[in-house]
Amino acid sequence: DAGVIQSPRHEVTEMGQEVTLRCKPISGHNSLFWYRQTMMRGLELLIYFNNNVPIDDSGMPEDRFSAKMPNASFSTLKIQPSEPRDSAVYFCASSYDRTDTQYFGPGTRLTVL
Amino acid sequence: AQSVSQHNHHVILSEAASLELGCNYSYGGTVNLFWYVQYPGQHLQLLLKYFSGDPLVKGIKGFEAEFIKSKFSFNLRKPSVQWSDTAEYFCAVNGGGADGLTFGKGTHLIIQP
Numbered sequence: 001d002a003g004v005i006q007s008p009r010h011e012v013t014e015m016g017q018e019v020t021l022r023c024k025p026i027s028g029h030n031s032l033f034w035y036r037q038t039m040m041r042g043l044e045l046l047i048y049f050n051n052n053v054p055i056d057d058s059g060m061p062e063d064r065f066s067a068k069m070p071n072a073s074f075s076t077l078k079i080q081p082s083e084p085r086d087s088a089v090y091f092c093a094s095s096y097d098r099t100d101t102q103y104f105g106p107g108t109r110l111t112v113l
Numbered sequence: 114a115q116s117v118s119q120h121n122h123h124v125i126l127s128e129a130a131s132l133e134l135g136c137n138y139s140y141g142g143t144v145n146l147f148w149y150v151q152y153p154g155q156h157l158q159l160l161l162k163y164f165s166g167d168p169l170v171k172g173i174k175g176f177e178a179e180f181i182k183s184k185f186s187f188n189l190r191k192p193s194v195q196w197s198d199t200a201e202y203f204c205a206v207n208g209g210g211a212d213g214l215t216f217g218k219g220t221h222l223i224i225q226p
Contacts, residue, residue, distance in 0.1 A: 033212075033213045033214075035213070035214075042216055042217070042218045042219060043203065043205075043214075043216040043219075044216075045211075045212070045213035045214065045215075048212040048213050055212060056212040056213070059213075091156065091157065093157075093214075098207075098212055098213075099145055099207050099208070101147070101159060101162055102213075102214060103159070104149075104156045104157040104158075105156060106155070106156040107156055
């Protein structure tokens with residue numbers, strides 16, 4: 001299996017622009033998670049999907065952030081408009097269920113200028 | 114809410130030294146416990162996990178961890194570290210009503226040759 005796939009690996013954009021991060025989970029996994037990693041706050045859960053349905057989005061920082069999972073093999077995290085404080089590494093992870101081992105993708109390093 | 118504390122933010126050791134990284138969590142109910150490692154420039158990889166059974170669990174690359182329920186602890190150990198163990202180590206907990214993993218702030222381990 002190729003593992004969790006994320007794209008792009010690096011994204012540099014200007015403040016105010018829309019950013020879309022993409023994730024392909026491991027085939028057969030029913031749970032998908034988006035995390036954000038910053039120096040100040042460490043790793044934080046943004047949103048959790050189960051069977052393509054968003055279950056817990058309490059970690060999404062504000063309305064500028066949105067996430068979708070149109071099918072079992074694809075999810076997006078969108079930031080619109082982006083701000084410099086959104087600069088971070090965004091990880092996608094998947095697992096068979098909510099409590100099982102999560103496998104992480106390589107992350108997307110986002111820089112907002 | 115669940116919280117995870119890692120006591121050492123930066124650790125510097127010489128090769129062949131013994132390692133112990135502390136981890137404590139706050140939730141007193143049933144939890145699943147994990148240690149992840151992040152090598153420089155790479156994504157999070159699972160070192161080991163505890164779900165139930167023998168509280169002493171062995172992981173990859175000679176690492177082990179001991180779950181002590183009475184102390185809410187899950188400390189990571191390795192009897193003899195190598196230069197290649199230089200990385201960031203994260204303790205994580207699943208449970209306490211949280212949908213995703215709750216991570217500690219991480220420990221940056223540097224092994225000097």
